[in-house]
Amino acid sequence: MAAVRTASAPLTQAAGVGGGVVGESVPRPDGILKVTGEFAYSSDLWHEDMLWGFTLRSPYAHAAIRSIDTAGALALPGVYAVMTHADLPAETHYGLEIRDQPVLAKDRVRYHGEAVAIVAADHPETARRAAALIAVEYEELPLVVDEATATAPDAPLLHPGRTDHHAAHVPHPNIVHRQPVRRGDVAAARARADVVVRRDYEVGMQDQAFLGPESGLAVPAEDGGVDLYIATQWLHVDRDQLAPVLGLPADKVRLTLSGVGGAFGAREDLSMQAHACLLALRTGKPVKIVYNRYESFFGHVHRHPAKLTYEHGATRDGTLLYVQCRIVLDGGAYASSSPAVVGNAASLSIGPYVVENVDAEAVALYSNNPPCGAMRGFGAVQACFAYEAQMDAVAAELGMDPVEFRQRNAMSQGATMPTGQLVDSPAPVAELLRRVKALPLPPERAWEAAGGPVDVRALPGGLSNTTHGEAVVRGVGYAVGIKNVGFSEGFDDYSTARIRLEVIAGEPVALVHTAMAEVGQGGVTVHTQIARTELGVDRVTLHPADTRVGSAGSTSASRQTYMTGGAIKHTCEAVREEVLRRGRARFGAAHPAWAAPERLRLADGKVVTDGGEAIGDLAEILGEEAIDLEREFRHRPTEPFDLGTGQGFGHVQYSFCAHRAVVEVDTELGLVKVVELAAAQDVGKAINPLSVVGQIQGGSTQGLGLAVMEEIVVSADGARVRNPSFTDYLIPTVLDTPSMPVEVLELADDHAPYGLRGVGEAPTLSSTPAVVAAIRAATGRPLHRVPVRPEHLTGT
């Protein structure tokens, strides 16, 4: 056993002459480690003499803490530390934007599962037993569980005296943020409408359910600081919340990314980071914390559940005249990303359609429900479910084909968003719909083998043998969505890359160093491809992601290929400029091409003219003097949405995906089998085509899960989570997932590096409404809520 297992070593990959560049399906550099079980995830970390940390969590959703007695826990052999709010050394709160969440609850708990105390012990079971010995006296308080209870005249104020910058413009202190979007004249448009459809919709609380549980290792350092090896989505924002909580300067809180077992938004917020560091500094020993699955369901945010009211008006010829909508998102006990979720829901509320008259509003509540925040496609997923259901309903009222109705109203480049923003890059909404519609449908009644016995595996219920096809009906549904890419609303979004180009064993090697969190999305692969493309080297080494280089921003909002890919490209360009400067200084007299650097590029380890002539060798130009540069990359600026009208250049890029879903439903039992889930998406440039398809399929499956399976169930009487395990929180297995054909369009966004478009989130939007539309088509039932449950389909 090694004395220490912290982070992965640098990954090096060579792809062969001319290979491994932008546009190729390069295998991932961490692939071998992952398939041999040698990749070091945050839960695999180990340190000699380390202790195990454990969190004591509240059994109540809203209660006053009358007392905490830790004597029993401290007396247990093997326990090294017990900490409560009273033991916190400095700042006591954290939060991504609003620092409203206690590191450990002081006099009140606001949600079921809130952290109250932490323990460090020499065995994880000892830590669990010690936590159970901590005596906490609670007094239950009235609950806030929805908009009515949050804004009632006598509503308990969950965050009295809040001073965040949203507090001034919200109508009630229990509303985190509110964003209207107003354009045109809805009242006048309503008077002209031939068809009006008004409906209420509901989206349940989905969990990210990443497989690698929250975990990390905090090691106290000799300088009084701490080294944290952690799975996260944004190293620097973790550090910037941790340093004040630990009472340390930022440079003494050093973070290195460990292997991340998936994220999907759930690692944007802190979970065990502060707890592990506090215990390490208190005990002077390394402390590892690993959540089990039960605790993981309490340790991170979920997707905001939403109640949505939509009204669409159209003329008989199939033109949308107006959309009016109101979206209420329940952010739970703490703000987390609620303001950004509200901004996305409001600005994307009508979908990828041209509608001249819009009156939209989105709000997020504080409540005693579990905290909700970032999850793949946040804000836009909730809206998409509602507006796509509306499009089907309006098409039905008009007697039009739902795809044709969508295509008739679809936006394209040059359209104006309801926020007033011009859509200034390709928006192939109609084409994406055409693509999914044109695909051949899967064969009907696949369970009936030619003359043979029924293969129940092809039926709803599968080997449970619940049907032989008697009451099974098929349905087909379509949906399309629009997603923003990047941080939006005026946020100063940037990423940083450090590139070192040097000669090792006679060969030029590029080292790529960023703080980008690889969470499985394949960013590390793309990084090697960009470096190869820009610097013309074969061998690329990836430095572990850490806080010793500038921030890369979060691995979220589908932004990392754009932002950190852009930073690597930008820094490589600076390195190339330096290579050419050195080359010109040494060899400029020998060849006139050196005088025109814009016509030179680096390829196959050489400086090459645009005519293909090699005029310099990289290894010779570099010699023993490496080039080592760090640069930041920013996208073009965005601006905040106006608080009264929602107008503003709020999003740097939009992403579009369309789905067609084919389902077979056993109408006797209400069981749904999704037979096929086809997607068409514009990705701008597929930097790595295999990765792109994988992201689209993964996002589609998470949308399928929201459509028919996934929901955190919170009890009505106590706001307690009823299903914090994989036994009762079901995510799709390989038996629940269909075949997933993917059509990829590459229509360049000229504002983006390589014309690329963020990929990961858009397929999560349109997959959910497409599946539900197919179920409606199969059963004729008016489904307005996800997840769809068997009882919604059988009427019992």
Add this chain to the structure above:
Amino acid sequence: MRVNITVNGRPYAADDVWEGESLLYVLRERLGLPGSKNACEQGECGSCTVRLDGLPVCACLVAAGQAEGREVVTVEGLADHARRRSAGGQPSEAGRAGEAAPPAPVQQAFIDAGAVQCGFCTPGLLVAADELLERNPDPSDADIREALSGNLCRCTGYEKILDAVRLAAARTTGEAV
């Protein structure tokens, strides 16, 4: 208590094992074999799948004491296991200590097909897929789905995992790929 287990062909002894510890805990924290993962520790996710005397099991549901005297194959030993299988059970000269063993066919197929993303599910899937191909070299899609139904994946949507298993099967049965 003390537990003696053969893991990936090598004998191990773990001391001071608490009676409540699982085989998974012992592999990860006492034997230094963290390849089997801890996504749920409730037997639901399959990320801890190992073979116990040849049978795929969730290591988190096996009490450490139950593994006494038995043979375990984890993802770390999959390449060696596959090599011994193809060599008819004879230990191979390759793969000596310190040498990087070439991946098992199913491992290489996962990489080539793009079946790995975050990779937390991958070790359990590989053990399950390797066992499937051992007993059914030419599985249908329905066979693959049933065999892997105990293994959760959150990133890929399973499509490329199916591609990988098909690819491994095709390579094993000699079809040109």
